[in-house]
Amino acid sequence: MNRNRSVFLLSALVFGFAFLYVPIISMIVFSFNESKLVTVWGGFSVKWYGELFHNRRMLEAAWLSVRIAAVSATCAVIIGTMAGFALARFGHFRTRTLFSGMVTAPLVMPEVITGLSLLLLFVALAPLPFIPDTRGFSTITIAHITLTMSYVAVIVQSRLSSMDDSLEEAALDLGARPWKVFMVITLPIIAPAMISGWLLAFTLSLDDLVIASFTAGPSTNTLPMMIFSTVRRGITPEINALATIMVGIVTIFVITAGVLMARQERRRQLETRGAGR
Amino acid sequence: MANPSYVTLGQRILAGLDKALTTVMASPPYRWSQGILRRAGVTGRTLVIAVPWVWLLIFFLIPFIIVFKISFAETRWLGSPPYAPIWEWVEGHALHVKITFANYLFLLSDSLYVQAFLSSLKVASVSTILCLLLGYPMAYGIARADPSWRNTLLLLVILPFWTSFLLRVYAWMGLLNNHGVINQFLMWTGIIDEPIVMLQTDFAMYIGIVYSYLPFMILPLYSNLEKHDPTLLEAAVDLGCRPFRAFLSITLPLSKPGIIAGSMLVFIPAVGEFVIPRLLGGTDSLMIGRVLWDEYFLNRNWPVASAVAIALLLLLVIPIVIFQRYQLQEASGEQQR
Structure with a gap:
């Protein structure tokens, strides 16, 4: 019976991973296809990569998206860490229920609602002074900060909740100022969570089509908006090449991060074992 | 930290950050502003809650209220923005409030x-x-x-x-x-x-x-x-x-x-x-x-x-x-x- 179970679970895993990876792999394979007909193999070629790098509009859109993603991820980590820290360490405070509701709601909110509501806010704010009346970089960045800070907050909160606060309390009891305690004890603990939060925020921002479409002005084009308008007309080998590059970068990043974290974890275990002896 | 040879890049960055912030905190402008804030009853704790709170208020909660408001507005096809204001101050009259359920009725019909x-x-x-x-x-x-x-x-x-x-x-x-x-x-x-x-x-x-x-x-x-x-x-x-x-x-x-x-x-x-x-x-x-x-x-x-x-x-x-x-x-x- 037990063997039946493992066979079943193993086949579920094999089927599931095939389902997850076959589309990506086929996209990578066809990006090296010579033929313009996307699904007929016409020999190996890298010409679509060449064409991609000559597509000025695509490159400009990619650069804009990378800038938006970097700025919004950085701001999201700062604000999100504050939110996660408040939720994990401040116990009960007034308006906590509303606060935690507002922090977690963007995680599941359909993008069309978030996009439309932020757009209507920007339109309503436009007549006020100090607000740029053209929508573009700044409005998309604000929208992405709002979306991604929730992810950072949840990651930081769960990291802090799983560590007990006795170290921080001990330092406070010994007379350290709260700010100093945060810098010396809390920050190193949550640093990995903040790094994964930053990477996640960066990816989410780089990938977002719906919210960016709502909050962008008519002359702004982010990379997902360019991809969407190209793809809507059908499949093209150029997009396959672009996808392959993005998958490659992400894979290298994620694997490096995974290896580094595993090494750090092992080192910490060694240290605690050494300290216990 | 048990073994000094394990000082990583991350720890060095944190130490640098700590040093920079300590310098800032010792500087007179920081101390003045802190004194003013403390007299106003604002603590560090309040600030940590307030920043994300205010952000979410402006960019999450208020937008929903605006969506809610506009869903009761009349469509104005040639205007910019393309909806009629819900309340208007009409000269000589008073506050004019125009609310319509037409949009919701339209959804149902x-x-x-x-x-x-x-x-x-x-x-x-x-x-x-x-x-x-x-x-x-x-x-x-x-x-x-x-x-x-x-x-x-x-x-x-x-x-x-x-x-x-x-x-x-x-x-x-x-x-x-x-x-x-x-x-x-x-x-x-x-x-x-x-x-x-x-x-x-x-x-x-x-x-x-x-x-x-x-x-x-x-x-x-x-x-x-x-x-x-x-x-x-x-x-x-x-x-x-x-x-x-x-x-x-x-x-x-x-x-x-x-x-x-x-x-x-x-x-x-x-x-x-x-x-x-x-x-x-x-x-x-x-x-x-x-x-x-x-x-x-x-x-x-x-x-x-x-x-x-x-x-x-x-x-x-x-x-x-x-x-x-x-x-x-x-x-x-x-x-x-």
Whole structure:
């Protein structure tokens, strides 16, 4: 019976991973296809990569998206860490229920609602002074900060909740100022969570089509908006090449991060074992 | 820190940051402003809460109030913005308030909208069940796998999630195409003579949704299943319980929080999904996310788009509350550990 179970679970895993990876792999394979007909193999070629790098509009859109993603991820980590820290360490405070509701709601909110509501806010704010009346970089960045800070907050909160606060309390009891305690004890603990939060925020921002479409002005084009308008007309080998590059970068990043974290974890275990002896 | 040779780059950055901040905090301008803040009763704690609070207030809560307001406004076709103001100060009269329920009545009167809501609910429910049927065995398989394999398998689940969602949906366009890999393969083997039309059908839409949201189902399920105590199952089997029966009466009930969390993470965004129905679904596929998009971008009818958003939000209030309760339990449960 037990063997039946493992066979079943193993086949579920094999089927599931095939389902997850076959589309990506086929996209990578066809990006090296010579033929313009996307699904007929016409020999190996890298010409679509060449064409991609000559597509000025695509490159400009990619650069804009990378800038938006970097700025919004950085701001999201700062604000999100504050939110996660408040939720994990401040116990009960007034308006906590509303606060935690507002922090977690963007995680599941359909993008069309978030996009439309932020757009209507920007339109309503436009007549006020100090607000740029053209929508573009700044409005998309604000929208992405709002979306991604929730992810950072949840990651930081769960990291802090799983560590007990006795170290921080001990330092406070010994007379350290709260700010100093945060810098010396809390920050190193949550640093990995903040790094994964930053990477996640960066990816989410780089990938977002719906919210960016709502909050962008008519002359702004982010990379997902360019991809969407190209793809809507059908499949093209150029997009396959672009996808392959993005998958490659992400894979290298994620694997490096995974290896580094595993090494750090092992080192910490060694240290605690050494300290216990 | 036990061993000085383990000073990492990260620790060095933190030390530098600490030093810089200490210098700033010792500087006179900082001390003055701190004194003013303290006299006003503002502590560091208040500031830490206030920054995200104010941000969310301005960019999350107030936008909803604006959407709510505009959903009661009259459409003004040639204006900019294209809706009539709700309140106006009319010279010599008084405050003029114009509220109309026409947008909501319009949603109810046109069967297109009602159908779109119903079919979105159906598509999201079916996709959630499919995700659960595929994701549960996978999560269970990973949780029961050899510990040295677990992290790698988990990484493989997360990896597609890190790559562009849009591009992964696009990848299916290449596979499901009339001349796509699947049709070519089936024709090559001789199972079919003519390509099956798969792209721009409901079938393709379901595949796209299940494919995109599967990691959201697996991760909460895994984090729940991983905590289970295997001795419970062993005890049940030792006492003569059949393994499947033991699964039904022990593992399944214990994994209920994971099932609920995963299902909500799939169901709620799937109801409002726009990209997948637009790229993979048929031209006649009615999903509410798509209707809202068209209402805003094609018809430029902001009040009706707002009414659609409010109706969608009302529909999702209950699932969102369930999800939030789970989040709260999860957070407090971890604190108790």
